[in-house]
Amino acid sequence: MRTVGSLLSRRVLIGTGLVLVMLLAGFVGWRLTGGGEYVAPTPTAAPVVRADTEAARASLEQLVTGVREGAAPDGEGAAAVAVRNAHAIGVEDVTATYVAESGNVAPDGSWTADVEMSWRTPGDPVLTEELKVGFDADGAITGFSASQGTRAPLWLSGPVEVRRTGSTLVVVQASADVADRYAELAATAVTEVRKVVDWDDPRLVLEVPANGLDTALGAQQGTYAAVAAVTATVDGSMKAGTPLHVWVNQDVIGDLDAPGAQVVITHEATHAATDAPTNTHRPMWLVEGFADYVALRDTALPLSKTAGQILAQVRENGPPEHLPGKAEFNTRSEHFGAEYEAAWLACEVLADAGGEQALVDLYEDTGRGIGLEKALQASFGFGEDELTARWRTHLSDSAR
Template sequence: MRTIGSLLSRPVLIGAALVLVMLLAGFVGWRLTGGGEYVAPTPTTAPVVRADTAGARASLEELVAGVREGAEPDGEDAASLALRNAHAIGIGEVTARYVAEAGNVDPDGSWTADVEMSWRTPGDPVLSEELKVGFGPEGEITGFSAAQGTRMPLWLSGPVEVRRTSSTLVVVQASAEQADRYGELATTAVAEVRKVVDWKNPRLVLEVPATGLDAALGAQQGTYSSVAAVTATVDGSTKTGTPLHVWVNQGVIGNLDAPGAQVVITHEAAHAATDAPTNPNRPMWLVEGFADYVALRDTKLPLSKTAGQILAQVRENGAPEHLPGKTEFNSRSEHFGAEYEAAWLACEVLAEAGGEKALVDLYEETGRGVPLEKALQASFGFGEDELTARWRTHLSDSAR
């Protein structure tokens, strides 16, 4: 006996058979009408864009030849700008070696490559850096930049103004008027330092980037954000005798009045004149205090201006127990600035006790490696404990 379920399922089975027959009939009909064999569509892909490395190398060779031969730049592109800067500064001995692409080539054919470059500023040794160089579709140079930890040379980072005298070279990324100002600051600084220090054949080089000092010095972002200027070797080494430049932070020094700006530049010039960054012998308070002594020597400003921060601390917490050391001279210190004032006042105490010549002798003797205690006794007749006591008394008296 058939069940109701089996009777109901029969029409469904018949219908499925009809659909299959119709599909087969359609397939046969398609074959008979000459539809041809079915071929799956081929996936489309974008054409591969390759870097024009031959064009890039040719552009680098053209830049090098232009510097060497004194070629006149004829445009406003990155290569012409670098060439113009090189001529103005006196850059020479330029080389450029294409290393490799640094990342993918963009759809328009532009890319960035690592390029090993070397050059020499007058009076300096040859410097080398592996820089990032941008190239266009035909290998033309579109820009220069530096990787983290690599110094970005000013002559490759944008238009510059140059001011020079027989004893100064000033390279500024700013207006002609501002370049004149920095040129005057440098010239005055040399004259002020030579009043105190026997600076034979002075040479003061100022580099003034458009935006801070971090890129120019290969430092992490924010390292020098609050520093007005810094004196350092041109190659980042600490080797004695390596030429020194002064890098100036426009964002900080631009907020100072004329006397304040002059104090900053003269302070750094004192470092340059005495090779302070490459001499590890002197205590930090003497290095910074002496530079401020030279910079403030002829100023008529009151202590409220020249030592306001340290005196405020003394009023609140009393005089420090010891002279400031390396830990205190930290650009990210909570009291950055007060340490310099404290060190300057220590040098003022010494100059008042034994005269300027005795202070200069102390600075020079410690620079030659004579221990501080021995040099103090020789120049002043007392040691570091007595100096600290006199300095603390001076701070307390001045803070009243």
């Protein structure tokens, strides 16, 4: 093998030498025949691709005009879909201001820009977000997405199905059948909530994105992965009186049966009816426990279904020492579901002790800023220590 390798090496070297000699001979001949000075060819520069910002601004103006006049462009492009969505939902007061390119223009001439957009859904304040808008080489809109930390509005996120009644508005990124299902859940939820609390002019808005809640709510990925639904202000603020919407996680609620899905929507409707997200006076266990009390009030489900997680914990470790606090309701908590069940059973204890109206009075009094201890004494004749003791006993008895 070594011998063969040496021969191959010599042949390569010899071949290389011959090529070199031939090149030198050619060069000398070129010089002798009067060739001019050798000049290396100038490299050809790649053409510069620029964003057609004027065409992009014209496309945004066409979008705004289309929403204002209810005239959608032809086709299934992003702008046409957005205009149809806006008309179905009733979106108004749309503006779109081109800010600047976001990143480089692609070789095919497409690019993404930051665009400040504002709009208003009937019953809501005007919302303003800086969104990412895609454009093709001709400046036509190719898509909308949220910037980091901003919310992606459903009407700009692809085709939606819209259902409305006098008290509900349901916007769903899914099939017509799925939209019908959520519309029925919303209507039933309004009826169930009004049996317990005063909701004179009900308005329940459900937004159901196709892929989870994180993008729709401008949250870090995974924040709401295990959450079936969230009630929040439309603008992300905590200002009292700000309109509330319910965002539904299809990835979670889609796996529930009809009674389970109804409990979720009625729970969130209770939050919406009582402005729970913007009221910081009530303890968290009362906020969540009361919402579950309303949602489970007319169900005949056994405790193994409605409180299975907390009862399993009680069997293993005994009852908790105190009512669940804010930290226990963290969406990433290991025992997230059990805390809701524990809070609901605390409200059940109160309703058994003083009746449903006493529980409603407690909820309303604490919402007005009356301290829990004082409100408990006024409605039930005992304080938080006695409530905790009764609740722990109820948990222990139920876990047997």
